[in-house]
Amino acid sequence: MIEEVQKLIKHEAEAILNIPVTDQFEKAIELINERVHRQKGKLVASGMGKAGQIALNIATTFSSTGTPAVFLHPSDAQHGDLGVVQPNDILLLISNSGKTREILELVDLADNLYQGLPIIVITGNPDGELAQLADVTLFTGNPAEVCILGLTPSTSTTTMTVIGDILVVLMMKQIGFSNEEYAKRHHGGYLGDKSRNQARLKK
Numbered sequence: 424m425i426e427e428v429q430k431l432i433k434h435e436a437e438a439i440l441n442i443p444v445t446d447q448f449e450k451a452i453e454l455i456n457e458r459v460h461r462q463k464g465k466l467v468a469s470g471m472g473k474a475g476q477i478a479l480n481i482a483t484t485f486s487s488t489g490t491p492a493v494f495l496h497p498s499d500a501q502h503g504d505l506g507v508v509q510p511n512d513i514l515l516l517i518s519n520s521g522k523t524r525e526i527l528e529l530v531d532l533a534d535n536l537y538q539g540l541p542i543i544v545i546t547g548n549p550d551g552e553l554a555q556l557a558d559v560t561l562f563t564g565n566p567a568e569v570c571i572l573g574l575t576p577s578t579s580t581t582t583m584t585v586i587g588d589i590l591v592v593l594m595m596k597q598i599g600f601s602n603e604e605y606a607k608r609h610h611g612g613y614l615g616d617k618s619r620n621q622a623r624l625k626k
Contacts (some may be wrong), residue, residue, distance in 0.1 A: 519553020
C-alpha cells in the first residue's frame with residue numbers, strides 16, 4: 424500500500440511539473456488586471472462537474488486576495504443567473520475536454536448579453552472548440568488520470584487547481600496585495616488573526 428501511495432503521488436507531481444509554461448500566463452494576468460482592477464469589472468469563473476468545483480475554488484480564492492470574482496454555474500446561467508455578468512467582466516472557463524456543451528453554450532449566452540467579453544480557458548485540449556474561442560488558453564498538459572479506469576477527473580483537476588493557484592499568486596504580486604488588505608477580507612478565523620498580526624508587525 425505504501426508503495427502504491429508513493430507511485431500515485433509521483434504521478435500527480437509529474438503532471439504538475441509538465442504543465443506547459445508559456446506567455447499565456449502573462450497574457451491572462453494582463454487581461455484580468457485590465458478588466459477587474461482598471462475597468463472595475465470582475466472575474467466570472469465557470470465549469471461543469473468536477474471542473475466547476477475547481478472554478479468555484481479559484482473564484483473564492485481570487486476574491487479573498489483582492490480580485491473580485493464569482494462562480495457562475497453554466498446550467499444555472501440558462502435560467503437567469505447569467506444576469507450576474509456585467510460589461511467589464513472577464514470569463515475564466517474550465518473544461519478538460521475543451522468541448523463541454525454547457526460551457527460552449529455559456530460562451531454564446533454571454534456574448535449575446537455583452538459582446539466581446541474576454542475569455543481565459545483552462546483546458547486539456549488546446550485544439551478544442553473552446554480554446555478556439557478563447558483570448559488566452561492555459562493548457563494543463565492533458566495528463567493521464569491517476570484513476571485506475573482512466574476516467575475519473577483526478578490528475579486533470581490537480582493541474583487545473585495548480586494553474587488557478589498560479590494565476591492567483593501572480594495577480595497578488597501584480598496588485599501588491601498586502602497583509603492589511605488580506606485582513607480586511609478575513610474578519611474571523613485563524614487566517615484573519617494571523618493576517619492582522621502580521622500587518623501589525625510590519626508597522
